[in-house]
Amino acid sequence: MDTQNAIAELLSSLGQRVTRSKSDLDLHARSESHFSAAPPDAVVYPETTAEVAQIVATCARHRVPVVGWGTGTSLEGQAQAFQGGIVVDFSRMNRILNVAQQDMTVTLQPGVTREALNDELRATGLFFPVDPGANASIGGMTSTRASGTTAVRYGTMRDNVLALEVVTASGEVIRTGTQARKSSSGYDLTGLFVGAEGTLGLITELTLRLHGQPEAISAAVCAFETVGDAVACVIDTIQCGVPMARIELMDVDSVRAVNAYAGMKLPEKPHLLLEFHGSPAGVTEQAESFGAIAADHAASGFDWATRTEDRTALWTMRHNAYYAILAARPGARAIVTDICVPISRLAQAIEETRTDLAEAGVDGPILGHVGDGNFHAVLLVDDSDPAEIERAKAASDRMVARSLALGGTATGEHGIGVGKLDYMQREHGAGWAVMGAIKQALDPDNIMNPGKLVPPRN
Incomplete structure (x- = not known):
């Protein structure tokens, strides 16, 4: 590994967009979870796919690790450079390239955040539904196969990514998938890179499915005597075919934390937070159906919210629950x-x-x-x-x-x-070795986010 020469080459071509300042290295050394700081040797800010390809090709020649960085909100150390090397920060690759309203798709660069995307889509009548809570980058969400509060209706990133442009470990640029909604053509390479956590390549462009903005939205919160009652209510609601857009559980300790943090006055019991999307009549019917089912499970304290500001307050409370719990x-x-x-x-x-x-x-x-x-x-x-x-x-x-x-x-x-690496053998058995074989084939020098996801190399 010849890190210094790799950095020197990148400095000569990218100039000030290659940084070794302590503030930049410290910023890219940490995650939002418990892992110790792991500063990279340098941080690079590309603006084009060609520059990403150049960065990776340079690192490949010198066998220097390459780690992608979106907004740094991953929770299992995916974006930390535990083996040193170059962090590729995609914050400057943040353009929305094309919104195809009739096809209900969008093509964009990986540094676009989910909130910025939906702000841009407001006037189109479309939206992107995957909501992991944090204002994460779309590239990072794809690399970690993100999910979130709306997955029960709209699916995860796996269900909403149609096509990718990827820079592989050799610096080659490939495209996977098409603008079409489905395909039976060859291996599903798009699915391979979604959730690969940057261990197979760096995503430089994405095409996503969009969904129509619902005509009406209704949200609610209600309390239950036990977690079992709340979950039984959810199961019955799903089995009855009531199409919930979101349904979240908070246990007693979480409720206590958000009460203290946000000045809420929720009863200290397990709670469900839910949301329905559809026409005004459809949303009303769904809410009434849920209310009847919840009553059978001794729910109490229903608080329905149809005004945008009330719904926003409800989901802000849920998204801030992590910080509320820390503050406790x-x-x-x-x-x-x-x-x-x-x-x-x-x-x-x-x-x-x-x-x-x-x-x-x-x-x-x-x-x-x-x-x-x-x-x-x-x-x-x-x-x-x-x-x-x-x-x-x-x-x-x-x-x-x-x-x-x-x-x-x-x-x-x-x-x-790295946080859950030790569990992979237990869950996947021989399948984990297959993942390692794919990694070996596509990244023989093990430069792409090494030490993560797949079996460690000898």
């Missing part, structure tokens, strides 16, 4: 983990996790995208207490073991990175 224990850091189980096992998984955390003495409020069986635990730890950190990590490990035993997965949306 000043000075703590978070080990944020997620699992996803069949929805029929969701209540069991949550209740067993809550019991486990209590017995282990670990603070861990729980929130969940219960419409698709996914939930998160925000495990609060004191960085200066190794024993507490070890208890939290052990509890996280048991969460994953529990999920796999119930037919689930180690992560529903956070991805693998």
